[in-house]
Amino acid sequence: MTAWLLVCNPMKFRLKAMLDDGGELTNWSVGRYLRDMHKGDHFALWLTGQGAGVVATGELTGEPYWTDDDEDDDGYWAEPPGPRNVVPLRVEQWLQAPVPRSWFKTHGDFAAATVLTQPFATNPHRLSDEQWGALAAEVEQALTHPTEGWQPEGDGIWDLRPGDQIRRVELHDRYGGSRQGGISPSRTSNNVIFFTDPGTGEQHGYQDVWESDDHFRYTGEGQVGDQVFSRGNKAIRDHLQEGRRLRLFIGSRGVVRYSGEWILDQSRPYSWGQAPSTGGGDERQVIHFHMIRIGAAVTAPDVPVGAEYRVEDETTIPAPALPSAPDPALMAQTLSKHRQLQNALAQQVRDRGYHPLSPTATDPAFDLAWHQEDTLTVTEVKSLRLENESHQLRTGVGQLLDYVDQLSARSPQVRGVLWVERAPTEDRWIGICERAGIVLAWPGTEARVWP
Incomplete structure (x- = not known):
């Protein structure tokens, strides 16, 4: 029996709101393996964002089919999904707490799972017999030994463009994350918001370097002692595996300016350096993240293509952006x-x-x-x-x-x-x-x- 993993981005579909309203999930959008999906196949539903993981399992109740309208919207989509392929399904159990991403990352059967290696790939992800067996056992464990409940991320869609300015308070009201500190992973969106400010950063040993317009070396967080991969540093290091976007802002207080989206250079994501502690204390070890602006050319030979x-x-065509189009x-x-x-x-x-x-x-x-x-x-x-x-x-x-x-x-x-x-x-x-x-x-x- 074939098994599938379906991904839900709560920034696009308000799953928690639907469940709170007593709604029932009866189908889901799919874009590949359309001929391979059949009635009776198992599936697991993966929720993205902070605390990502599997939150439900069930089975498919039919073959994928094409729908031309938004009959299944009911107001829970951030934007109408439009014409698309969907597969009918039946959820057999919702988990009180998800099987978390960390479990998948440490389980040997999932080392090459596409939901980890290709987090932005189109639904669905195919699961092997071994993967489904391991996941089904873990789901049973989660059902019999429930822990804290899950909360999907918020509904904010990123709408800032490079060069836009915004008050930091408003930035976090809109997209989440802490109002203080240089690295601010959001719990209400899939963004890691981070700040560079020479006026305040250098006194704490944060010596960020613009190597070019498209290449930036960013010093990790931690003002005293050696820096380690926890909290914000860990969020930056693992952003691709966790499906999170790095958003850089110039400035750290008051009005800040958006510098665009970045990714870690996969050929050399980070290095170690030395910097004084806050106030000019003893030298300590700091993390230097090597970042590339989205859209810049990547020339490292060991970075895979595609x-x-x-x-x-082939049918959903966006409307022209301007009346003169x-x-x-x-x-x-x-x-x-x-x-x-x-x-x-x-x-x-x-x-x-x-x-x-x-x-x-x-x-x-x-x-x-x-x-x-x-x-x-x-x-x-x-x-x-x-x-x-x-x-x-x-x-x-x-x-x-x-x-x-x-x-x-x-x-x-x-x-x-x-x-x-x-x-x-x-x-x-x-x-x-x-x-x-x-x-x-x-x-x-x-x-x-x-x-």
Whole structure:
């Protein structure tokens, strides 16, 4: 019997509010393994955020199906989920306290579990027979020996942009976290908020260094004695595994300025240094976190590229952000075609025995990638209309040259594929791409990609 792990982000779905109102969970959104999920399969529900873990188990009551409306919303979604695939289910038990993330991290059967290694992957995560057996036993233990109850994180959606200023009191009212200290893990959202302030930090030995606009060395917390990995330091060190986002602010009191989202450099997440204690005391050991701004190029060879492919929704198209945006119907048609092309290409990759990948926070924004022996193939997908064909092809070539350059240090060989919906009207584009070292292909010319 197959078993699945479904993930619920309480910032997006107010699960606790639904249960408090006497509601019943009858289905859940899924985006992959649609043909593998069947009636009678076991499932566990994983709640993200502070105190994350499994809070319920049950079984599927049918096959995944497509729904075009928000009939299951009832006001508990932070934003209407829109058209999507859902799988019907029945919860058989809610746990008074979750099986926590820490249990999964220390249990040998879950060392490579995707909910830990790919926390942002699309629902669901597949569980092996051994994993489900171990989890079922732990759930039984939690039911017979309950501890303190669980509280999901709050409903605040991050809406600050880099450069925005906000009073620190208001910041924490909105997103949680302590109003004092340099590192402030939130219990009401999935954010770790941290602050750098040369005016106050250096007197405590906090010598933060901007190595470039995209690389920042941040000193951990702890004013006296050697710093250790607890509280805020631990939250920063483990943020990727725990699915938490690092939010940096300039300043520490009054009005602070948002500097954007960061991640730890996975090739060298931290190092140790020496600094005086508060007030100029004895030298002590401090932690230096090595951070990279989200979107910056990562060149360390041991940082893996991509995560399991996230199937693109081919029907839910966002509305234009500005009244002056192009024709909404045309935008929807173009974006839908792009997503269809991308999903179809991902399926071809699977059919040939390879694993399609979507970019992570440490990757450039490619559409699709896969490993084939010692070669990493990275693709850009483009829909084509007569009026925009040259622009799309020029843009695609430029993007791929950038992607290949950024990823060249992370794979023995990297090649770029420009995948378009049809043959270009001008054959010269084939020669242009060949001279640039890029494969130009479209449906029906798969032999260009897989000779």
